[in-house]
Amino acid sequence: MSVVRHLLACVCLAFAILGPSLAEAQKLVHSERSLYREVLVYDDGPIRCICFTRNCRIGRQTCMNTEAPERFVMNYTQMMMAALFLNPRPQSILIIGLGGGTLPQALHQVLPESRIDVVEIDPAVVRVAKRFFNFRTGDLVRVEEVDGRVFVKRAQREGRQYDLIMLDAFDHEYIPEHLLTREFLQEVASLLSPQGVLAANTFSSSRLYDHESVTYEAVFGTFYNLKEDNRVILATKEQLPPKSHVERNAAGFKQTFAGFDIGVERLLRLFSTAADWDRGARVLTDQYSPANLLNLRE
Amino acid sequence: MQIPLTYVIAGWSGFFVMSVELLGGRLLAPTFGSSIYVWGAIITVFMLALALGYLAGGRWSLRSPTVRKLGTLLVLAAVSVLPTVWLGPTLLDAVAVRLPDPRFGSLLGSTLLFFVPTFFSGMVSPYAVRLLVEERATSGRHAGQLYFVSTFGSAAGTLLTSFYLVLYFEVNHIFGGLMAISLAIGLVAWIGGSKQ
Numbered sequence: 001m002s003v004v005r006h007l008l009a010c011v012c013l014a015f016a017i018l019g020p021s022l023a024e025a026q027k028l029v030h031s032e033r034s035l036y037r038e039v040l041v042y043d044d045g046p047i048r049c050i051c052f053t054r055n056c057r058i059g060r061q062t063c064m065n066t067e068a069p070e071r072f073v074m075n076y077t078q079m080m081m082a083a084l085f086l087n088p089r090p091q092s093i094l095i096i097g098l099g100g101g102t103l104p105q106a107l108h109q110v111l112p113e114s115r116i117d118v119v120e121i122d123p124a125v126v127r128v129a130k131r132f133f134n135f136r137t138g139d140l141v142r143v144e145e146v147d148g149r150v151f152v153k154r155a156q157r158e159g160r161q162y163d164l165i166m167l168d169a170f171d172h173e174y175i176p177e178h179l180l181t182r183e184f185l186q187e188v189a190s191l192l193s194p195q196g197v198l199a200a201n202t203f204s205s206s207r208l209y210d211h212e213s214v215t216y217e218a219v220f221g222t223f224y225n226l227k228e229d230n231r232v233i234l235a236t237k238e239q240l241p242p243k244s245h246v247e248r249n250a251a252g253f254k255q256t257f258a259g260f261d262i263g264v265e266r267l268l269r270l271f272s273t274a275a276d277w278d279r280g281a282r283v284l285t286d287q288y289s290p291a292n293l294l295n296l297r298e
Numbered sequence: 299m300q301i302p303l304t305y306v307i308a309g310w311s312g313f314f315v316m317s318v319e320l321l322g323g324r325l326l327a328p329t330f331g332s333s334i335y336v337w338g339a340i341i342t343v344f345m346l347a348l349a350l351g352y353l354a355g356g357r358w359s360l361r362s363p364t365v366r367k368l369g370t371l372l373v374l375a376a377v378s379v380l381p382t383v384w385l386g387p388t389l390l391d392a393v394a395v396r397l398p399d400p401r402f403g404s405l406l407g408s409t410l411l412f413f414v415p416t417f418f419s420g421m422v423s424p425y426a427v428r429l430l431v432e433e434r435a436t437s438g439r440h441a442g443q444l445y446f447v448s449t450f451g452s453a454a455g456t457l458l459t460s461f462y463l464v465l466y467f468e469v470n471h472i473f474g475g476l477m478a479i480s481l482a483i484g485l486v487a488w489i490g491g492s493k494q
Contacts, residue, residue, distance in 0.1 A: 036333065147332075147400060149327070153329065154398070176327075178328050286387065286469075288469070289464075293465045
């Protein structure tokens with residue numbers, strides 16, 4: 001009898017804990033199991049998001065406003081677009097990590113002549129992006145379903161070059177550890193054309209920030225750091241263009257970016273070359289890359 | 299001396315195997331990614347190598363078994379990790395060129411790097427059983443204790459490697475440490491075994 005009472009108490013407690021989250025406005029629109037995870041699509045009013053955890057418990061991968069799909073919802077994607085201020089006319093673009101396809105869609109709109117290769121490890125994410133986020137592929141926008149590092153190594157062997165490379169590969173936790181090392185960044189750098197630009201989306205909290213910063217610095221030297229809740233690194237293959245050059249290029253995008261609800265002035269204010277990290281932090285390498293363990297530390 | 303040494307060797311061998319297995323994942327990730335099938339390939343190779351090692355270890359125990367020889371297995375397993383340390387990434391990249399599918403690439407890559415050390419490690423347990431068992435009546439107890447020690451060692455190797463060792467050391471330094479401990483235990487077994 002006491003066992004039954006105990007059980008009832010447990011069930012009540014469970015409801016008490018789960019209750020509020022179930023009552024939230026988020027509505028599960030679609031869920032799809034893949035080799036890697038469960039890909040979940042939630043609607044919260046007009047905002048539609050992809051999450052890799054139930055009720056988006058550990059963050060949202062990407063979001064779109066279904067009533068105005070062209071408008072950028074997330075801050076970090078806006079900061080990634082600022083890569084165009086360093087090289088306004090990239091002919092060939094590589095994006096590692098598809099998410100909902102916000103970046104390739106917008107880039108294709110801004111640069112309809114440029115070739116865009118997207119690398120996404122999870123076929124389920126590609127299906128979800130096409131079905132729920134209006135992501136379209138074509139002659140100029142292509143997707144390859146493969147691990148980012150495997151793709152980069154192969155592209156290196158084939159001698160491919162890109163004018164813009166965007167690193168945006170995340171699992172439910174963070175960037176996979178083999179995509180954070182000095183060796184990986186050297187491989188990526190070797191794919192950049194002489195006027196090539198790298199944009200990388202990272203987090204700005206936790207001890208990992210120091211380690212990532214010194215690792216990027218070791219490969220690319222000084223870079224532009226755009227920091228809000230996320231941090232976007234903008235680096236170049238050769239000399240980093242001065243701020244005046246960046247501002248001149250940015251002016252040309254004012255109108256186009258307004259259509260995406262991206263404020264060019266706000267982005268420009270974020271550009272910084274100040275090294276606000278511990279320069280003594282250890283560089284991440286293939287031999288030493290405990291990123292997720294470092295991410296646990298404040 | 300013989301009995302505690304046998305348990306120490308079996309326990310350390312369990313630690314060694316799991317530590318190498320986890321580091322194997324780190325080593326393969328830059329070339330093949332860290333997808334579930336890469337881990338699947340690694341675990342398959344380790345399980346197969348252990349399975350064949352058990353068979354071989356059992357057979358070898360028929361020929362005048364000693365603690366010295368048991369220690370030698372530990373040393374052989376350690377020494378056969380050396381190629382991984384020296385040319386791991388080079389070899390894996392070469393495999394990836396010839397076998398671009400990361401599933402079979404990682405299967406072949408982990409076979410080349412980890413089959414031999416794991417095979418020797420697998421030989422340890424059945425060989426150790428032979429050294430411990432004196433009569434049939436107590437054989438089950440000895441086998442149970444041996445499984446306990448070796449699996450406990452595996453649990454410790456898994457936890458320490460994934461929670462702490464990779465946080466403080468480079469992969470090759472951890473390999474070096476593992477090899478050094480194996481050689482030290484092998485040496486102790488050589489000296490301790492001579493008093494029989």
